Amino acid sequence: MFGDYEAQRHWMEITTNLPVSDWYRNTTDNDLQYWGLDYPPLTAYHSWLCGKLGTVLEPASMALFTSRGYDTPSSKLFMRSTVMASDLLVFLPAVIAFVGIHYARRSTEEQFVLLLLLALQPALLLIDHGHFQYNGVALGFTAAASAALALQSTAGDLVGSILFVLALNFKQMSLYYALPFFFYLLGRCWQSPRGLVKLALIAAVVIATFAALWAPFLHSKEALLAPITRIFPFNRGLYEDKVANFWGATSLVLKWKKWFSHGALVKASLACTLGGLLPSCYDAFRRPTFQRFLYTLTASAFSFYLFSFQVHEKTILFPLLPLMMLCGDSPALSATNIVWLSIVATFSMYPLLKRDGLSIAYLATLALWVVVGAFASEPAAASKDLAERIRNVLHMISLSGMVVIHLAAAILPIPPRYPDIFTYLFVGWSFVHFFIAWAGIVWLQYRLPSPTAGLKQQTKAKRT
Numbered sequence: 001m002f003g004d005y006e007a008q009r010h011w012m013e014i015t016t017n018l019p020v021s022d023w024y025r026n027t028t029d030n031d032l033q034y035w036g037l038d039y040p041p042l043t044a045y046h047s048w049l050c051g052k053l054g055t056v057l058e059p060a061s062m063a064l065f066t067s068r069g070y071d072t073p074s075s076k077l078f079m080r081s082t083v084m085a086s087d088l089l090v091f092l093p094a095v096i097a098f099v100g101i102h103y104a105r106r107s108t109e110e111q112f113v114l115l116l117l118l119a120l121q122p123a124l125l126l127i128d129h130g131h132f133q134y135n136g137v138a139l140g141f142t143a144a145a146s147a148a149l150a151l152q153s154t155a156g157d158l159v160g161s162i163l164f165v166l167a168l169n170f171k172q173m174s175l176y177y178a179l180p181f182f183f184y185l186l187g188r189c190w191q192s193p194r195g196l197v198k199l200a201l202i203a204a205v206v207i208a209t210f211a212a213l214w215a216p217f218l219h220s221k222e223a224l225l226a227p228i229t230r231i232f233p234f235n236r237g238l239y240e241d242k243v244a245n246f247w248g249a250t251s252l253v254l255k256w257k258k259w260f261s262h263g264a265l266v267k268a269s270l271a272c273t274l275g276g277l278l279p280s281c282y283d284a285f286r287r288p289t290f291q292r293f294l295y296t297l298t299a300s301a302f303s304f305y306l307f308s309f310q311v312h313e314k315t316i317l318f319p320l321l322p323l324m325m326l327c328g329d330s331p332a333l334s335a336t337n338i339v340w341l342s343i344v345a346t347f348s349m350y351p352l353l354k355r356d357g358l359s360i361a362y363l364a365t366l367a368l369w370v371v372v373g374a375f376a377s378e379p380a381a382a383s384k385d386l387a388e389r390i391r392n393v394l395h396m397i398s399l400s401g402m403v404v405i406h407l408a409a410a411i412l413p414i415p416p417r418y419p420d421i422f423t424y425l426f427v428g429w430s431f432v433h434f435f436i437a438w439a440g441i442v443w444l445q446y447r448l449p450s451p452t453a454g455l456k457q458q459t460k461a462k463r464t
Contacts, residue, residue, distance in 0.1 A: 002069050003356070005132040007035040009061070009070065009079060012051030015044055017064040020216040024226040029064065038230045041213050042169040046134065050082045083128055083136075091140035095119055098147040102290070103328055113375045114328045117339070118143070120372055121324065122365035123346045127314045130358040135314065138174050139321045141167035145181070146297070146325060150290055154198055157185055161202050165209040172231050176304040176318045180296040183281040187288030242423045243313050244348040244430035245306045246272070252424050269309040276303030280442055287451055291329055295445035297322035302438035306431075313352045316345045316434070323437075327376060333444060339373035340395055341437055347402050348430030351423045401429050 014030055014037060015023055023044055026032040037044055054075075055062045061075040095118040099111050106114070128136050141163050148160035164181050167174040185202055189195040217223045242248055247256055247269070256265060280299035284292050301319035305311060320342055327335050346366060353362050409422040 001035060002071070003132070005071070005079065006069060008047070008132055008134070009075070010035045010068070011037050011044070011047040012054055013062050013064060013067050015048035016051035016055055016062055020044075021223060024230045032230070034068070036230060040169040040172055040231055041217070041227065042166060043134070043171065046086075046137065046170070053082075054078055079132070080129065083132070083134060086134055087128070087136045087140075091136035091143070092119060094140040094142075094144035094147065098143045098150070098325060101147045102150040102325070106328065110328065113372075116372045117327050117335075117376055118321075118324050120369065121317075121320055121342055122362075122369045123320060123342060123349060124317055125365050126346065126353055126358055126361060127317060127349070130353065130361055131314065131356050133314065135171065135317050138167045138171035139317065141170060142174060142177055142321060143325070146294070146322075149184070149293065152290065154201070157188065157198070158201060158205050161185065161206050162209050165206055165213070169210070169213045173304075173315050173318050176301040176315075177297050177322075179277060179281050180284060180293060180300045183285040184288050184293040184296065187285040190285070191288065242351065242420060242427050243311050244316070244427045244434060245311050246431070246435070247307075248311075249424075249428050249431035252428075266309055269307055272307035273303055276307055276438065276442075280445055283445055287448075289448075289451050292445060292448060294322055294326050294329065295441060295448070298326060299438060299441045299445065302434060302441065306434060306438060313349045316348060319434075319437075320345055330444070333441070334391070335376040336373075336395075337391065339369070339376060340398070341433065342369065342373075344398065344402075344430055344433045348426060348434075350406075351426055398433065405429060 018027075018029055022030050023037055026036070030036070037047075051062050057078055058072070058075055061067055061070050061072070061078070095115060099115045099118065103111055103114055124136060124139070127133050145160040145163035145167065148156045148163060150156070161181070164174070164177070168178065186199070189199040189202070192198050211218070214224075217227055250256075260268070277296075277300040280296040284296040298319060301322060305315055305319055323338050323341060326333060327338050330338075343366060346362065346369075350362060353359065405422070405425045408425065412422075415421060
């Protein structure tokens with residue numbers, strides 16, 4: 001039904017023409033089967049704001065019912081401009097703040113390269129500006145929250161908590177980060193002399209922010225449940241299309257939806273997801289350093305993407321953000337590997353991007369990314385040790401697999417008996433990378449030195 005572009009335009013149409021109480025309810029004026037609003041309230045408010053502006057500039061583009069499928073050149077220009085404006089107002093300031101705070105001791109040149117890596121991810125550019133989404137807003141609030149936490153102060157923790165609530169209430173996929181924020185802040189409170197007071201303050205600002213955002217829906221149980229049931233669509237199935245996670249990659253052989261009941265799959269996905277992220281969260285609570293927090297964000301987001309219920313291809317963007325934030329802070333992980341994983345993430349979405357007519361844009365953004373990544377990887381290129389040689393071999397194997405799959409999909413005819421075989425090749429090859437990345441990140445996190453290790457070494461040196 002005209003794609004995700006129409007979904008975003010329709011939400012503007014609905015929010016500007018109907019009362020708040022009807023935004024998430026099925027009514028004669030709001031057919032939820034036609035791109036019903038299914039994101040949290042902050043997205044709805046954002047749609048309302050954009051829709052009000054659209055009504056002024058081109059009223060026909062926001063008219064109730066008659067605007068369905070509306071796609072004049074001027075309306076397209078307006079809609080794309082809202083994505084760019086959202087990035088300029090939220091995402092870019094957030095990543096600039098993060099780099100400026102967390103990497104304050106780096107040179108201006110290093111900070112600039114890190115900023116480019118965060119701002120020019122090909123997967124994010126293609127999804128938000130090509131597939132038409134506003135993921136940059138949720139990711140921007142998360143980056144801003146992380147920047148606040150990087151200040152390592154009570155005020156920073158409080159501001160970070162508020163900003164993360166904004167991320168949660170813009171896109172529910174921000175739940176991928178919820179447990180890392182919770183356990184890291186709980187660990188900081190646990191080790192603080194006035195931990196209970198600090199914990200109470202954090203709880204108060206979180207509850208107050210939620211209450212302010214959900215105020216229009218708190219007057220009755222029915223009003224509250226309407227958006228909640230839309231936001232968490234457990235009735236939609238285990239996974240969306242052919243996604244490069246555990247369920248999607250193995251479904252060619254293991255018919256999960258056919259062999260197991262809906263309830264059993266919900267429980268299995270919950271157990272696998274928690275099993276994949278709780279070790280990292282426990283470590284963040286036990287040894288709450290900011291570097292561990294970034295590792296935990298990455299491990300948790302990967303675990304959700306790989307094992308959780310109802311995952312879309314584009315949600316790989318959520319593991320990518322903290323992975324990019326680690327780019328200058330993890331010698332063991334290396335910038336080269338992180339840049340490479342972003343290439344694989346973009347590759348994993350190619351079947352979706354191709355359906356949207358973005359094949360040329362896909363190649364162009366990847367070419368730009370390789371150039372940017374070369375700057376980040378330049379220091380490591382001078383090394384000729386065994387680890388780098390192994391890494392180069394693995395990257396060559398990875399690249400060869402992606403090239404072969406692309407060529408096969410472009411040249412070979414689709415077997416009538418297996419119409420989705422090439423899509424499964426994209427999914428399966430990408431899943432191998434993501435699974436290894438998740439396991440490696442958890443392993444590397446547990447190898448990080450204890451916060452007290454440096455103090456012990458300094459004390460020993462003084463005694464000597």
